[in-house]
Amino acid sequence: MNHDSSLNHNALLYHEKPQPGKIATLITKSFSSQSDLSLAYSPGVAAPCLEIQKNPDDAYRYTSKGNLVAVISNGTAVLGLGNLGALASKPVMEGKAILFKKFGGLDSYDIEVDETDIERFCDTVVAIAPTFGGINLEDIKAPECFEIERRLIERLDIPVMHDDQHGTAVISLAGIMNGCQVTGRSLESIRVVIVGAGAAAISCGRIYRFMGVREIYMSDSKGLIHAGRSDLNAQKLEFAAPEGMNLRSAFENADVVVGLSAPGSFSLEDIACMAPEPIIFTLANPVPELFPEDVRSARPDAIVATGRSDYPNQVNNVLGFPFIFRGAMDVRAKMINMEMKVAASQALAALARAEIPEYLNTIYKTELSFGKEYIIPKPFDKRLIVEVSASVAEAAVKSGVARVANFDLEHYKIDLAKRLD
Missing domain, CATH: 3.40.50.10380 (Malic enzyme, N-terminal domain)
Structure with missing residues (x-):
């Protein structure tokens, strides 16, 4: 068998x-x-x-x-x-x-x-x-x-949220923010290529843009999405590049690629022409666009993330939706808005930079340390429910969509900590 x-x-x-x-x-x-x-x-x-x-x-x-x-x-x-x-x-x-x-x-x-x-x-x-x-x-x-x-x-x-869209966006944004910190970049200065144009890809592009990324290129099964194409829906049109560009030209000196497509949808030749220390997320699951060992054969200087649990830096939606809904529902939010999703990303990014509890090293049989191999928290980090949920709840209150009165952030964190087993 x-x-x-x-x-x-x-x-x-x-x-x-x-x-x-x-x-x-x-x-x-x-x-x-x-x-x-x-x-x-x-x-x-x-x-x-x-x-x-x-x-x-x-x-x-x-x-x-x-x-x-x-x-x-x-x-x-x-x-x-x-x-x-x-x-x-x-x-x-x-x-x-x-x-x-x-x-x-x-x-x-x-x-x-x-x-x-x-x-x-x-x-x-x-x-x-x-x-x-x-x-x-x-x-x-x-x-x-x-x-x-x-x-x-x-x-x-x-609160209503389509997790296939926003979960990947929230977690990948956290990874990109930390990747930028490790490599000395800013979100405003990076060039991002998104390979794929489905629900997750569109949501990723929107949250990256909200956070200040100016240069975003997106491709679908027919190639780069550009202004000269007549087959684009309203969502794809949001990310139409100038007419005359192609996917290879988008990869030239790109800082980040986020693969949300299928195995082989971009190549080692594509990533070879990216900027130094590229941030390469190959998130097709279970078989990524490129396996990390192949990425590193072409770009040993890269930061690599996948959607798989058997490689470092897993972009896993379970880091997001349980805690986004926890925080939103605990303050009886009327909706989950962009501010709440960004707050979740920022909390995740901060958690990966924080001191590592010893139990995580024991669970994952390694010595975790913030850097290229650890830019995204692990799913069994017990602090997630406190840090991410509290950040989402606070963002709901500050953005005016919460219905609870007299929200006490520190008291809420204590209450969340009591939920840990």
């Missing part, structure tokens, strides 16, 4: 035994007597129902709403597997629910919506939204995902 077939066999057993699936519900109150029954259901349950009718915000006081995230997909872009349909996306959505719970302490239900029409999909999500304190959109193909997210943010007053 080869490695892939062995992995598939073990994965199927993992999902099937001892009971199918990866998540279940948990009762949070005492429920062992007639008195408990009368409080949990009829007649006692009428009391909180009436209070919520009078004041809808009391749903956060008397129900699980404030700690409950919906992970919602229509299955049109499942991992790197394509349009598998809503039902086949369910294992991924259950997996996302596990990550919310493990890393952010957030409960989660997976919701698979068998609908590809944008308006009907949005109507469905809006109709069920009162149940939840936040909505994580997942595995929805571009360009529909941009319009779906925009409409839901506009129609709902709880």
Whole structure:
């Protein structure tokens, strides 16, 4: 049995035994007597129902709403597997629910919506939204995902985020900021090439630009996106280069390349013409555009990151979404705005520069030290929930989208620290 077939066999057993699936519900109150029954259901349950009718915000006081995230997909872009349909996306959505719970302490239900029409999909999500304190959109193909997210943010007053777009953007920005620090660059001075033009690529380009990057070039399967092309949607047009440029000319003296495409979508020859000490992110998963050892054969001076856990500098969305939603929901934010996403990036970057706890060296069997091999924090860094969630919550308060009164940052950090096991 080869490695892939062995992995598939073990994965199927993992999902099937001892009971199918990866998540279940948990009762949070005492429920062992007639008195408990009368409080949990009829007649006692009428009391909180009436209070919520009078004041809808009391749903956060008397129900699980404030700690409950919906992970919602229509299955049109499942991992790197394509349009598998809503039902086949369910294992991924259950997996996302596990990550919310493990890393952010957030409960989660997976919701698979068998609908590809944008308006009907949005109507469905809006109709069920009162149940939840936040909505994580997942595995929805571009360009529909941009319009779906925009409409839901506009129609709902709880945090909504399409993680396929923004997770990679938040974590890669942290890595680029630290890469710039290691190599003596500034965000305003760098030339960035983004290979790929899907949901993650567009979001990456937007957050980099928001943070001051002026020179961004983007390519899709037909080559460099430029003003002379007539086949560009509105999102790609945001990053159209001058007519006459090509991908190789974009790579000339580029400081950063972010691969969000497929194996082989750029080459060793492309990175050979980049600036000294290039920052090279090959984020296609599971097979990157170029493997790190191949990158280093051509550019031994490079900083390299991938989406894989078996190489240094993993750009892993689990560093972002559990803590972004934790912070947003704890201050009852109406939305997740750019300021909150940038705050998450900055907190991640700062954490990688901070002193390394010894338990991380033990977990990862290495001596971590800020530098070319360590510009992005590790997923099992226990400080993530405190530093990232608190930064997001503070940004929500400062940007005016939070609904809590008298937010105390230091008290909130203490409360977050108590969640650590």
